[in-house]
Amino acid sequence: MEDISLHILDITQNSIRAGATKVRIEIDEKARENTFVFIIRDDGSGMTAETLSRVHDPFFTTRATRRVGLGIPLLEQTAEQAGGGLTVTSAPGEGTTVEARYRLDSIDRPPLGDVAATIWTLIVTNPRVDFEYRHERDGALFELSTVELKDKLRRRTLATPQIAKALRKYVADNEERVAAAGGA
């Protein structure tokens, strides 16, 4: 994975496959504390303690099509190289939370990348999942909720090519604002 936004897309796919109906993604960048954190929380099926103990193992997967499960191990590796780490908490029926931490100024921290494209892709390709997104960077804030968007836009879906494109501009504009306003 070239950047953190691709990790976020990848890890959130686990939530979708776990049957999540609600997914919350938070990114918090704090220059003063030199921290970069993202958290993905879902209400999917969750994992047993036994499965949870094996998610860091690249040769463990629940999938039948391929025998290697790389998403979590790759993420853990990049976080640890950048002076941070990864925490996965989960219980059956209670969903899963993935928290990745990096030292903000570590040269081994991948760039955030095009997080607007990640958020937009998730919303548009998963019309039945409610997404909440929050990105804070040194006080600049962008928050989005698909439930609120559908209500304000008076639409039952955001997944038509036309609405998708308008939404893409909206997310990209606000991400640019957050990136520019940050003091880091």
Next chain:
Amino acid sequence: MKLEDLRKMVEKMPAEELAEGAARYTVVVGMGTCGIAAGAREVLAALIDELDERGITDVIVTQTGCRGLCEREPLVYVTSPAKEEVIYADMTPARAREVVASHIGRDEPLEAYVLAAGS
């Protein structure tokens, strides 16, 4: 861009999501770890962009996980209402646009990029 600006943009747009079964084609992008690492996110964006530019509204675009052909990702699966599926391999944003033009626009599968076809 404020939420109010987005509301104004969306206000004028055609109404609703296609009902199940009403789509002329369903286009699915492989978005497992393998697909994402190979560039599936940009392929998906190009597909939606090309559909929008051509004013095509009777196509559903969605995603799937890894189906085991990791080395040929990004994969794009185009399925007709008759459930005939064509799999395109090694997609790039530019190739994805060509697939839309040919397969969706003219109902002609683009043989050059086809990995497999069947039902």
